Amino acid sequence: MLDFFRNHKRLMMFMLILVIVPGLGFVGIQGFRGFFDDSGNVAQVNGYKITRAEYDNSMRQQLDRARQMLGAQFDLKTFNTPEHRQQVLDAMVMQRVLADETLRLHLTASDAAVRRALLSDPFIASLKNPDGSIDLERYKQVLAAQGMTPEQYDASVRYSLAQQQLPSSIQSSAFTSKTLAQHLIELAEQQREVQSLMFRASDYLAKVQPTEAQLQAYYDAHRADFATPAxxxxxxxxxxxxxxxxxxxxxEADLKKYYDDNLARFRTPGEVRASHILIAAAKDASAADKEKARQQAEKVLAELKAHPGQFAQIAEKQSQDPGSAAKGGDLGYFGRGMIAGGKAFDDAAFSLKKDEISGIVQSDFGYHIIKVTEVKPPVTQPFAEVKGAIAHDLKTQxxxxxxxxxxxxxxxxxxxxxxxxxxxxxxxxxxxxxxxxxxxxxxxxxxxxxxxxxxxxxxxxxxxxxxxxxxxxxxxxxxxxxxxxxxxxxxAAAIPSFAALKDSVRQKVITQQAAELAAKDGAARLAVLQKSQATTGFAPALKVSRNNPQGLPETSMSAIYKASAEHLPVYTGVDLGAQGYVIYRVNAVLPGAAMTPERLTAAQQQVAQVHAQSELEAYLDALRQRAKVKHFGSLEAAAANAGQ
CATH class of the missing domain: 3.10.50 (Chitinase A; domain 3)
Structure with a gap:
């Protein structure tokens, strides 16, 4: 069919005109557009309609994440089911319900919270210049490519933070008593002393002699298992x-032009290492207090001029900055904008030469006297050194x-x-x-x-x-x-003939029948043991717990812990399929390791997390029950787009 379309394009265009144009006369432009409209709604929450396009986008995002996580094990059929499609829609409904509740309670996020979230975003971090500032032009370009402005991105972050407040407050308030946590730990670490009696299927292989009819019957019942894929x-x-x-x-010219046009990217700004003496005076202090602090600073400055080599000793005695006074006023290396003293502090520090002492510098914290001890001038990486990185960037762009x-x-x-x-x-x-x-x-x-x-x-x-x-x-x-x-x-996929597979079929039938014989003998022996309480034939005792099963399969552990501990010893049997059958003799129930305060605290936190999740789910369910939710009949139609 597609080949016919390719080879007869003009004919197909003519046919489409014949069909479409008369159709407009019967149903009108609006009706015709509605006939092909693919944006039906799948649900409505408090008046807000969740469109089919939104649903399709959410479904595709989930499928993409599943592909990345599962890799070769990803199977579209597992996700493209009515149950999974309903789960996706339920999650979208719940997200909208939570958004409505956030708006109803007038929850929002502060500017500081938004700023912290943005600065911790790896995407933002990747846009930092060498001096720590954000490359605003690149930031705008990346957002523009996604159809967003910086203001819209900030608003989306603020909205996301606001929505997180309700779940976070519920989860952070969860509490579990130490008594409950201790009881759960004791159950998890309770030990059971068991002995095993194994009926291995491999021991029965020699006893099995399947007939030709049995082989043929197995082949007929399992033909699909032998198929070779297309x-x-x-x-x-x-x-x-x-x-x-x-x-x-x-x-080479491209590389050099890029280097010249973006020289700031390859320049490390200058730094100084400085010490300071602070005579504190709060920004909102009275004029009298500020004048008193200034006079004190002038006295210290006079002392420094008299003894310039004793800056560190004077700073230890006179400076009111608790962070640096003990270090002789040393602030370490810093660039512009890195010290809280503001522009006046920066201007003074970066105007001084090595070992030069400033006059009195006023900031919002009081009065500073600054001494520069080291100067690192700005450094520009040479073209030859960054040429390779530029080539990589240009190739990528x-x-x-x-x-x-x-x-x-x-x-x-x-x-x-x-x-x-x-x-x-x-x-x-x-x-x-x-x-x-x-x-x-x-x-x-x-x-x-x-x-x-x-x-x-x-x-x-x-x-x-x-x-x-x-x-x-x-x-x-x-x-x-x-x-x-x-x-x-x-x-094409093919199923080899019975004759070609006969040896393989025989091996499978022998394995299956051997396992059946082992299970039959094991069940019979279990019935005898439950009456006679015999101990012969069992392996040495083994201590197991839910946290330490000692290599026993989950089916065995389930049977061991389901066995009644009131009248010991007690016997239980487990069919291990192709491996055979095993009988366990439970001899004793033993307490776990001694409880320590650290283990109890950790367990209490883990149980609290589970409890918090349960509380959150209950709260969200209550919100959903209160919301006005309506489902439309287009969900199954939307499934057609899944995985596209």
Whole structure:
């Protein structure tokens, strides 16, 4: 079908005109737009409508995070279920309910809180200049690329902080008593002395002689287990800034121009090391108190002029700055804006030469006398030293621009010239790579490999790619990466004949029947032991606990702790499947290790966290019950877009 469209574009355009134009006359422009409108609502919360587009975006974000976390183990079918889709919608509804409650209570975040959040953001930190200031132009450019202004970004951070206040206050107020924490620890560390009697399936292998009919029956019942997956040999192209960067080679002139235009980036501002003596006078102090402090500072300055070599000793006695007085007034190295004394302090300090003493400098803290002990002049890194870093930056910038400029053209070319990827490879200077893939991700490849992308694999094994051998459409893998491929050879999934698999089938049947025999004998022996209380044949005793199972499987631990401890010894059995069957003799119940105050405090905190989460969920449920929530019938329709 797609091939027909490609080869008859003019005919298809004519047919579309014949269909669309008369349709406008019957339903009108508004009705026609509504017919194709894809932005239906999936829910409404207190009058606010959650659109299908918002839902689709949230679903895609979750799928992208799952792909990154699970890698080759990611399976779209696990997430594209009615239950998971409902969970996504419920989370969006709950987020809106919490937002409404935040607005109702008039919660907000202070400017200081927003500033702290911004400065702790790795994104903001990456934009810092060598002198610690933020590169505002780069900041605006990055935000503009995301369709935001600095003011909008600040507002979003403030809104996010405000929404966090309710959950944070509930979680921080949770409390658990030491008695409860101690009881839970005792249960977790309670030991049980057990002995095991194993009926290994391997011991029964020689006793099993399956018939031909049994082998055939097993093969017929498990045919799908023996299937070999379909494989496709493919050629593929990856378009990304990283790939494009390989073909970008800035000239020497480009590098030098960038260096000259951005010289401030390569300059380390000057620093001084200084000491000071502070005679404190608060900003809001009376005029009399300020005058008294100034007179005291003038006396100290006179003493320094008389004994300039004793600055440190005088500072220890006279300075009222508790942070530096004990160190002879030493403030260490600092640049402009790093000392709380303000501009007047900076101007005085950076105007002094080494070992020179200032006059009296007034700040909001009082009166300072400053001595500069070391001077580090500004240093500009030479071009030769930063040339490599500049080349990397320019290649990255040019490659990112080339990707932006090329993405649409690449997408169109691999679709329009569907019988070969070579034209696209030549135009965009991309390496044409080959691989063999199956419908499921390859665990041997990295989780981030484009060949493991489920949407990509689904397109590879579509009829258009396999039967018509057309290029697949360019798949957006996220992170500015597009991939297209073409199947050059295909082998369908197949189920080998019974004759070819007979030996493999025999081994599986023998293993299964041996496990069944072991389980049968084990269950029979358990019935006898529960009556006779025998002890022979058991392995040496082992002490296990919930926190330290000593290597026992979870099924065994569950059976051991479910066994009644009122009348010991007690026997219990566990079917271990292909491994066989095991009987456990529980001899004694023993207390765990002695409780220490540190362990009790840690346990109390852990239990409090669980309790806090429970309290938060109860609060959110109450908010949701109070909210006016309405669901629409377009959720299932929205599922069609999942994973796209």
């Amino acid at each position: 494989t496709a040999t493919i050629q593929y192209l990856v378009l990304s800034p990283e790939v494009l960067a390989a073909s970008v080679q800035p000239t 040019h490659a990112a621009k080339r990707f932006t400029d090329s993405a649409d053209s690449f997408t169109s070319m691999v679709y329009e010239q569907a019988k070969s990827l070579q034209p696209a490879a030549d135009k965009f200077k991309l390496p044409l790579q080959t691989a063999v893939v199956t419908p499921k991700p390859n665990a041997a490849l990295a989780a981030t490999s484009p060949l493991n992308n489920p949407q990509f694999l689904e397109a590879i094994f579509s009829d258009d790619a396999v039967k018509n051998r057309n290029n697949i459409q360019a798949i957006d893998l996220g992170n500015n990466t597009l991939i297209s491929a073409r199947v050059s050879d295909f082998k």
